[in-house]
Amino acid sequence: MEKTANTKTKQIITSEDVHLYYGSFEALHGIDLNFGEHEIAALIGPSGCGKSTYLRCLNRMNDLIPGVKITGSIELEGNDIYAPKVDVVELRKRVGMVFQQPNPFPFSVYENVAYGLRLAGVRDKSLLDERVETSLKQAAIWDEVKDNLYDSALSFSGGQQQRICVARVLAVQPEVVLLDEPTSALDPISSAKIEDTLLNIRDKYTIIIVTHNMQQASRISDRTAFLLNGNLVEYDKTEKLFMNPEKEETSDYLNGKFG
């Protein structure tokens, strides 16, 4: 079952034996995870299990934290992203990220979404307009902001801000979108809208989402990885992992025995 699924979908990110140290503290004890193209993968686990830390390895956001050391290999379409020659800026354009707190810039909605394009040197006004509109539509926020495109993005609600942030990432047209607990600061209705957004875009993007919310993982993801104390406990098709987990820790966590 597992094998056939693997042969069907192309693996876009493969990681092998990823260890991460904050100074002398080992936060990740060797993680092997592969992500298939155009799939939604969810990372679940209790707080402090290393799921966000692992996610941030995939676009090298951990580089910003002093004293971090990473060993093992992470490959994006067969290229090691930690190789010395890799252009981090280019990598982050291909692997976008949405954060836990909605963090739009204090600019207008339009400028927020156009930000990445302007960085890439896009000047053509009509192209900018078109990409901004497409991205906002993909993020299912277009109808709510189309009349206020030039208002400050901060004047919208948290859920709307988060979808603007999703649109901002999509505008750059990355291959992979990482989401670090994107709905944990939002109310259920806004969360549902974000989930719909993700389901809408999955045929174009590979999505990896860290979530605290197990129902969310089971609703939207194709595959789920369960992490515990910096170890990967189980990684399988979401249905299988939730209905029939192989490991006892997984079933204990899913049944709320801890975490």
Add this chain to the structure above:
Amino acid sequence: MEGIKSETEDKLKMDGIKKELRNPSKATHQDYFGKAISYICITLVGCLVLSILYFITTRGVATFTENHVNLWAFLSGTNWNPGMLDSHGQPEVGALPMIVTSFCVTVLAALVATPFALGVALFMTEISPQKGTRFLQPVIELLVGIPSVVYGFIGLSVIVPLIRHAFGGTGFGILAGTIVLFVMVLPTITSLSIDSIRSVPMYYRSASLALGATRWQTIHKVVLRAATPGILTAIIFGMARAFGEALAVQMVIGNATLMPHGLLTPSSTLTSQLTTGIGNTTMGTLPNNALWSLALILLLMSLVFNVLVRFIGKRGSMKNEFKSCK
């Protein structure tokens, strides 16, 4: 007999309670006392400010009311010689040269200092926070602490001769004043800019970097943009300081009440003219009143700077309110 006695005792007891209830307790008295002290202090400070305003205004206005100098002539005239009368029998009190010079040194000093201040501020906040704070913070604090007469003295003995050798002339003038003021306003603008850049939330930076921005793009397009109100406030504070600085400027500006024809000709600012002239005039005479009018212009300008700072600060905070209320 007994009944009467107990009745009087009861009455006495009741009186005691009544007295206690009707008169304020010790704690209440302390409260009153504390309140009174702070109100007295506020009143004193308020009186002080009001009397300074009143004093400068009445004196400054006296030039126009008592000595009947035309306000426009005062603001646009270019001859300053309050003791003399011109060919029309009018006193020569044209303040334009001082006003122009004051604005020139202020604006130039701010223009020159801002890029340096931003550079230092960015180094200390974005590029090398640890080293920057360890080595540059003390330097900036030291620059603030140096008395202005020392700056003036260094200007007089180093900068003025340097300019004289490089460009000819006396060396005194707007250029020398600008250079001295540049050093004096640099720490003000730097430390206020640092505060404002530091207050830009970390998550703006991560968001920008995660979108594939380089560090410089992030600084330039997000951090500096978000910190703009604070940086403008810093520049205006610096300009207020430059505009009001008297001693150091007086030592290098040349103190000739002439319309400046370039950066190298001796001239005079409002403040330097005040410090030079105020000891040589008699209270109540026109020359004295004219100086008070210069002081009034200074006062009004510092008011304008204050209003600008408040206005910009308000616009900056409005942005934040937006976020918290929605």
